[in-house]
Amino acid sequence: MLEDIFKDAEQRMKKSLDILRQELAGIRAGRASPALIEHIEVNYYGTPTPLNQLATITAPEPRMLVVQPWDRNAVSAIDKALRSSELGLNPAVDGQILRIALPPLTEERRRTLVKLVKEHVEEAKVAIRNIRRDALTHIKTMQKNKEISEDEERRAEERLQQLTDRYINEAEKLGKQKEHDILEV
Known part of the structure; x- marks a missing residue:
């Protein structure tokens, strides 16, 4: 039962990252794409x-x-x-x-695009945190219904937090790479 929660959470987090990749691909860097x-x-x-x-x-x-x-x-x-x-x-x-x-990007336009990248990254991080919240709700419900012990609940919460941190770091990495591409002259 816990494995199903983790699989679902991980799939949804992957989808959030895929959406972020698509959104970032649509933001113009130095080259036409x-x-x-x-x-x-x-x-x-x-x-x-x-x-x-x-x-x-x-x-x-x-x-x-x-x-x-x-x-x-x-x-x-x-x-x-x-x-x-x-x-x-x-x-x-x-x-x-x-x-x-496509005209060359001005410095002002580059800054605007970097801001847009940061907004998209933040939206992805919020989506990932919401997925974590949903999974935590399921885990706590299972513990209340005595389907799992308190120790299992605590281990599951720690594992879920590690999963969340991994995907948030990946989203930040994607954002940093795109910012670098945009600011590169």
Whole structure:
């Protein structure tokens, strides 16, 4: 029974880290990355659709992204979605291809991006702590119902705390790496 609680908690903590990785991949560092725009929602025939489901996104140069839609009719919708995103992009439409030149990051923009990274890391840490809280509630309930002894409860709490610390450290490590990438000129 305790093992099920630990497995569930660990799976949920892994999911929190995976989400953090996705969010950090979408934050621009010094180089252009398809992950920067692949999750932008495009209004495709009245349905919000992620860009990576409508087009091929490549980074042929360090400061250039190329979007090649599979459907010619989607070019204007993709252009509109990219322009209205909070990324401040200005794509150039070249027939059926959109070229996005990414300007170099200013110092102010780098600081803003670092702040955003810290917010995402903090959200992940809060999610991990909430998972720990849920697991602790289950463990305490088991002890109240006399399914486990007080010693087993204490050992389970210590093991859960070690698991939590491991995932929080991993989240911080991901954040530090991304900050380093952003601040690197």
